[in-house]
Structures are given as C-alpha cells and as structure tokens.
Amino acid sequence: MLIKRHGFLLGTLLILTLGLGWRLVELTIVDRDFLQYQGNARSVRTIEVPAYRGVITDRNGAPLAISSPVRAAWLNPQVFIANDQQLTRLASLLNQPLEQLKNKIQQGAHKEFMYLARGLPPAVARDIEALKLPGVYFNQEFKRYYPEGEITSHLLGITDIDDMGQEGLELAYDQWLSGEVGKKQVLKDRIGHVIGEVAHVKKPRSGNDLTLSIDRRIQYIAYRELKKAVERHQAVSGSIVILDVVSGEILAMVNQPSFNPNARVELTPDHMRNRSITDLFEPGSVIKAFSVASVLESGQVTPDTMVDTAPGWLILNGQVIQDLQHNGQLSVSDVLRRSSNVGVAKLALELPENHLYQSLRQFGFGETSNTYFPGESRGAVVQPNQKQKLSIATLAFGYGISVTPLQLAQAYAVFARQGKFLPATLVKEGNQKQPEKQVISPQVSETVLAMLESVVDQGSARRAKVPGYRVAGKTGTSRLAGNGGYYQDKHVATFVGIAPVDHPRLVMAVVIHEPKNGSYYGGVVAAPVFSSVMTDALRLLEVSPDNSRTLA
C-alpha cells in the first residue's frame, strides 16, 4: 500500500511539474506576441530627437553662429531622492545656491516634471549623471554659440532656449536654419530612464547652413573703430555699414551699443537693436549728392553752371535757410564741395514738380532693402508740396526725409556703379538674380563721383582720406528732431564714402548719434572712422592702390 501511495504522490508531483512546463511553453512561445506587445506598450516610448540647427558663416566660411550639443537636466520630484551631501554636490554642479535648489524642488513637489537646468555643458551633465540620483533625467539639446560675440550680435540676433530664432537673421532665416525634429523609439524603465534604443522612426533632418555676405575680418575692424569713436565722442549710439560695390552685398554691419549673445544678462531693446537697419534719422547734407545728381540728370544744368548763393542765406515761406559761410557765386560742383544749403536749395527749386522726390525714391529711400531683416525700417520721403518751397529746399539738403544707415550706403553705391541701383543683401550671392536698375545716367554718376572726390580732397571731409587710395564721399551733420522741433544740441554726424574712386570697391556709411565731446560735425566725428576702417578693409581685400595717386 505504501508503495502505491508513494507512486501516486510522486506521479502527482511530476504531473504538476509537467503542467508547469507546459504553462511555460504557453507563455514563452504561444502567447509571446501578445505578451511582448503588452510589454512594449508599457516600456517602449517614442521620444523626439532634436535636429541640428544650421551654421551661420561669414562669406569665407568662418562660423558666426554654431549649435553645440548640450543637455537639459530635469527632475521628476515624485521619484527624486537625495541626501544632503548629494544635494550639496548637485547644487554646486548646477552653480545654484543650495537653499535656492531646495526651494525649487520643494515648490515642484507635486509635479512630475521640472527643469533643473538647461544648456548644461556635456561635462557638467556627465558629472551630474554620475551622482546617479533617482528621478534626474537628461534631454539632448542644442545651444547656440556665437564665436564673434558682440561684434555680430545685432546682425545674427538670438535664438530662444528651444533653439528657435527670436531676433535678427536667426529669426529671418529660422525656417531655413531649423532642421526637422526626428523621432526614435526607446525602451524606458518604469521610472522613465531610457535604457536602450529600439528603432529610429524618423531621422532628424539637420537645418541648412547659411552663408552671409559678411566678411568677419572687416566686420571686426568696423566694430573696433566704431566702438572707439563712440567712446571718444561720448556718443549715444553709432552704426557702420560697408557694402561691396559690385554685388551689393553687405560686408560689415555693426552698431553701438551692443551686447554679448553668449552671456545674456539683461537684454534691453536699446542694446539689441540693429540700428543700421531699424533706426531712422534725418541725414542732412549727405543727401545733397542725390539732389545734385537729380539736378544734373534733369539736364537743366552742367557741373559748371554757376549758382549765386549770396548773401549766404535765403528766406522761404518765412524761414531762413543759411550756409555756414558766405560763398557767393558757386559752380554746381562747388555747391556740393562747400555743402551750400542755399545753393542746393536754389537748384532744387528749379526742378520740375516732384522730380527730386522721385529721384530720391529711385535711390532706394522709403523702400526696404533685400535683407529681409526683421524690424527693417523703410523710412520715408516727404512728398513736397509745390507751393511750399521750403519743403523742397529742405528736402534737397536732407530734412523731411528719414533714412537708415543701410539705405545711405545702398544709395551711395549707385555713384560707384555708374548709376545703377542694386538693393543690399546680407546673404552671399544673394543678389545674383537681382537685376540692376539704371537710376541715373553713367555720365551723371561719374560727374557726381568726381564731385564727391573733391569733397574729400578739398572740402569738408578731408579727414576721410585713405593713404594710397582715392576716396569720394560726403559728410552730414544734422540735428535730431524731437517734440516741437529740432534740438539745438543733439546732432547726428554722418559720413558716406566710396573707395577707391578709379575702380570702386567699397561703400561705407558711418553714422554717429549725439556726439558730445567737442565737435559734432560729420567731417570731424564720422570721417576719421571711415578713414581708419577703409584703410584696413582695402588692405585686407588686397585692393590695389590707385596708380594716379601713388605716382603723384
């Protein structure tokens, strides 16, 4: 009997183990697909893979804005555990005061997601990771870095923490620069740590690179000299724009005051504006070149036609227009060289209705450029009333018109290009399909250019001279308009010039707002800046000196 019972029990137990074996087969083989599906539903998650934002380079390929991989550390307070020692270490790695960190975690205690820090350098992130704190996770991100810092900051603008363009070219070309976020499937443990990759659902597509027309070296020279000048003259602000004559490409565009895009502390619009493109001012005498061109183009006068500017003043509509000195009889050339308000006013008054206004519009005033820069100002040209002679006269010497420094450079480039207008661009080869527009005849253009050279040679802009090169240009000193009229003591000093004259290569506009320290004249404040920047820029570009000058 005992043997039977022994057999029965042994049999029962072995049958049970066989049953377990079958059940095991059922789970691991038969039900496998269902169970794996259930398992994946709990542990496989799709996460986004950030795309690489395109690099912005200067015309020679030097990087101006690059995305570097960084990591964001985030916290799930529901899972997070750390002792005091670990918290202290974490705080020091995050560069945050311990108390502040504790408060932050305390405040987020009910949440399941909070950022600890973003844009962490990979090395710091690795150190934090090494603490192996439960509930601390990392995301891959990109942070924008600007190697040239404040020198290019206005131009490039900034991106936000999510790598989206917010200002400047980063905003203008955001779509071009941004890539497409990818997706991948990862295996996560139950508390959210990624433990492995399953598959790439969609590869991230990197953004496109953007090559600017800017020449980093010229940009640097312009910035350095502008900063120096603004400091020396205790000016409020200043801008320099340098254009390539042939292509209309902007080689440099700098402003003061500036900001460091890599360490954004308190950013105010005052520091962030790209004044070269956004800020309007009444330019004053630099407009006279266009007035003279307009007069010559009308065919009513020649450069040698004499204008009587005596007695040095003129009354129009009850307002006095004055020259700085008494000039008497002046040729049209001399009107420009001496910068005679009376002379240019008299010439303009002889023009057919709206002729000056039309000319100025053709030179690009009151129009946007080809830069697509966010916040670009188009400016305005006041259309003069034919009966209001004063408004025609003032327009002729640069009031009643608002311009940007870029527009000035763009318009002066016409004289360097045999009368052809080409809008300015910030992108390399951005003007390849842009037709040139003949604004004035080549002869008139040549004539005005010669006149402008005499301004630098013998006129108000002698300080703009560049050794070894012939330079043409015009100064301007205008008063700032405010509430109820023009300020007596707030000026804008301007110089716009072209070099070298016999084979024009560069056009540069220098605008300095409210110089205070001593003189405020364009010829004194702005012209020397032109000279020093142009000297270096021409040498950098290896522009051959004008033979006539070196021989002389």
Place this chain on the structure above:
Amino acid sequence: MRASNLHLTRPTSRTLVLYDRWLLMAALILVTLGLLMVASSSMTVAQQYYQQSFYFLIRQSIHLLAGVIATFIVIRIDTQVWQKLSGWLLLIGVALLVLVLIPGIGRTVNGSTRWIGFGPFSLQVSELVKCWTIMYLAGYIARHRLALRCDWISFLKPLMIVGVIALLLLGQPDFGASVVILLTCLGMLFLAGVRLWQYAVVMAMATAGFAMIAISSPYRLARITGFLNPWADQFDSGYQLTQSLIAFGRGGWFGNGLGESVQKLFYLPEAHTDFIFAILTEELGLIGGLGVIVLFAIIIWRGMAIARRALLHEQWTVGYLAYGFTLWLGLQAIINIGVSTGLLPTKGITLPLVSYGGSSLIVTCIVVGLLLRIDYEIRWKILGLGVSRGKL
C-alpha cells in the same frame, strides 16, 4: 566480519558513494543559478533604493555562506539528535509564532508581520517552524504508524497541532506558508497510510476552511479572483501578475541573455524574491525555465527515492522526515512557479534555493543537508556499517 564480506562482494576499484549525487548536483546548480539571478534582478533596484548595486547580492552571498556552513554541520550530526529534540523544537516554534504576533516584537514588511529582528539580522519564523513541524510529524508518524491506519484520534491529534500552526501563520498573515505546511503534513499523513475515506473527509474540511478564510477577507478574495484574469485589472490588483507574464513572454525560446531583463527595471515588483522565476525565464528563456523545473523534479524524485529506501529498511522516522522535506521543497517550488505563471493566486512564497531571503535560503540549505544525511545513514545501513540505532 561484515567489512570483509564487503570486500568480497564489491570491486575495489569502485569508489564508495555515500551521498546522492543527483540531489546534491541539482541543489548546487539551483543555488548557483539563484545567486546569479538575485544579482541580476536586484542590481538596478538596489542602486535606486540603497545606492549600492550589490546590496542584495552581498547579503544573499552571506546567507548562502551561512547556509553552506550550516549544511556541513547538519550533515555530520546524527538525525537521532534532531529526533530527540523534535518535541522541544516544535514548542519553541509555536512560541516564536506567538511571539512574532506580539506588537513591538515582530517586524512588519508590506503589511505582514513575519520577522523577529536581532540587530541587523531578522529571522523569518515560518521557515524554521515549517522545518520543525515536519520533524515532529515524522517522529509522530513513526511512533504511531500502525494506529494511524485505523483510529481517528491518532490521525486527528497531529492535525490539530498542524492546524494551530497554520492558523498562527495565517495571523501574520502568511497564507502561503500556511498552505505549504498544511499540504506537506497532509501529504505525509497520506503516505503514512491513513484510511482514504478518513483522509477525504479531512481534505474536504481543510479545503472548505481555506475557502472560507479566503472569502472572508476582501483583499484575499480580490487576490484570488485577480489571477484568473489579470488583464482585467492590469494597473491595480493584476499589475504584478501581468508584469510577470510579460517577463515570460519577453523571454521566448532562449531569453534575452543574462542581465538583459527589462521587467526587473522597476516594472515587476519583488523581482528578486517571489517573482525571480519570471526574471530568470525572461533572461534565460524557455530553456532556462524548463531547466529549473527539471532540477526541482530531480529533487522531488531523489528526495522521495531516499524516503522510500529508508522505509524499505524500516527507518521510519527518517523516511517520513525525507518525505516531509521533499514534499515541502517540491510543493513550495510548484506553488511559486504556479503563482508567477498565473496558474495560482498571487501569494508571498519564495522559490526554494533560488529566491532572495536569508531565513528561507539557510533553512532550505539545511533541509537539503538533512536529506543528504538521511541518504547517507541509509547507505551505511545497507552496507551494514551502520551503528545500531536502537528501535525506531
């Protein structure tokens, strides 16, 4: 004189085997596999909660060392020593079971009060009690083996004692241990030759009793009905079981490889204790899982063979002791695997020799040691080398 006979009958070239090699090998493989799986399944969790990956591995290694030392000691002690102590041991066991229920003495983990602590160590009382109850019952059956076959009283008396112990275990509550000890004891009594109709009555009553206990408590009922369809409530009462089943599914034929389990990463609670078999199958596949089942089948087969041989040589006490231990190990393994594969209701019960747990590992080592000792004594007996043990 007997010794010289031996020389005449056995070739000298053959070594004397005094231990059951199958049993020893199966136990050794299971213990090794267990240590490996405890390490694999607990490292991530240990890092998370103790900031130390090897927290459980180090502890389990210490337990194993203690278990092996205890086994070496037990193997050298005559089983008669235990027999003489069995009454006292049972009393101490019952006292411990009462003690653990007194608030302030027992340690409570996950709502169950099963441990008595000594400084850094804690003892799971039920493991010792299971062992001592079986020792006592084996002795009782040996003494009353003839009366057991006919009279009710002899049959019911040990059942009363086992019943009290089972109730005390339920008080912790430790439903699993209670079921294991009751089934083991019933199995031993069945093998003792109790009349079948008597046996059937008791079985029916025990089943009814457990059924009532199960139904009386809503949490137990939920657990019991939960296993039938864990997917219906997969994020609450069915959570653990569904995660366990997923582990099996992930395993497939050959598993994901050692250390590659996903379910151990906080998905499956108790991955290194009660549900270690699921993780083992996830990492080592159907082949690994079947291997473990076969190893336990070997233990059952060899344990029962040892018991049978002892009875054939009229070594009643050690025979029933061997039956009891084998049933215990076998039933606990079957129940544990049944639970983690969803065939049985979820119960806190460890896989002998494999799961993490100090008391469980040390006591099961001792039990294997005792089985080997019994086998050893019987072999001596058969060889005629045994010292007279007096009447058993």
